[in-house]
Amino acid sequence: MFHKVEAERQDSLTVSVPQLEQQLRWLRANNYQTVRLQHLIEAVDQQQHLPARSVLITFDDAYVNNLTHALPLLQRFGMTAVLFVPTAFVGKCNEWDGCSDALLSAEQLRQLVPTFELALHSHQHLNYKHQTADAVRADLTRNLAVFDALNxxxxxxxxxxxxxxxxxxxxxxxxxxxxQQLGIRLAFRIGNRLNLFPIRNRFELQRLDIRGTDSITRFARKVRWGKLL
Incomplete structure (x- = not known):
């Protein structure tokens, strides 16, 4: 799970271009292969295993820097990724975090395809931990509707x-x-553990939180073993 990619800056939500390049090179050198969502959905549906060393690279929030910095690196290494988009903020900024960064427009989102697959990150970037059932339904419904409206x-x-x-x-x-009623096939939390197949709960898939403060050694340990104790 990544968020921002900047030329040089590194912090808890931001990896630098050299850092991401080093991480992707490590994945390739260690025979990891990126998978697409449909492949993952099919494996979960059929209770099958993915090929050894399969990895799903994801980016949250749809920052413009994902287009300018992450896309060229993924293309160079022949890898794919998923971008989770909070649709209320397409073409705007990350209002939930002080509008510190620009977010991708609809046209820019199209430029990511097919290297990136686009997927759902709520409409209003809501923390569902604090929402009512009705609020969750309204937000998810709007998330889908905006994707459809923007084609x-x-x-x-x-x-x-x-x-x-x-x-x-x-x-x-x-x-x-x-x-389930809206046809959402999988849902990702954080969790920081590896997903063991067959998957027991398709709405509780875990992701590894990759930070700009991680060394390449720490990155490799996360990918290999999950949560660092």
Missing amino acids: LPYVRVFAYPYGGRPKDPAIRQAMLQTM
Whole structure:
């Protein structure tokens, strides 16, 4: 799970271009292969295993720097990725974080395809941990509707902003029913652990939080073993 890519800056949400290049080179040198969402969906549906050393690279929030910096690197290494888009902010900025960074427009999002697959990151970038069942349904419905209105190609796969899911069992169950009714096939949290197949809960897939503060050694340990204790 990545967020921002900048020329040189590195912080908890930002990897630098040299850092991302080094990480992608490590993946290739160690025989990791990127997979597309449809392949993952089929493996989950059929309770099958993915090929050894399969990895899904994801970016959250749809920053312009994903187009300018991440796309060329992915293309150079022949890798694919997924971009999770909060649709209320297409062509705007990350209002949930002080508008510090520009977000991709609809036309810019089209430029990412097919290297990037586009997917759902809620409409308003809401933390579902704090939402009612009705609010979750309205937000997810709008997320899909805007993708359709903009005529953007996308896959019905979701990533929870902040990794947040409702704690109340009734609200969480209502959210899962909404996802199923809307045809959402998979959902990603954070978790920082490797996903073991066959998958037991398609709406609780885990991702590794890759930070700009990670050394290449730490990155490799995360990819190989998951959460660092």
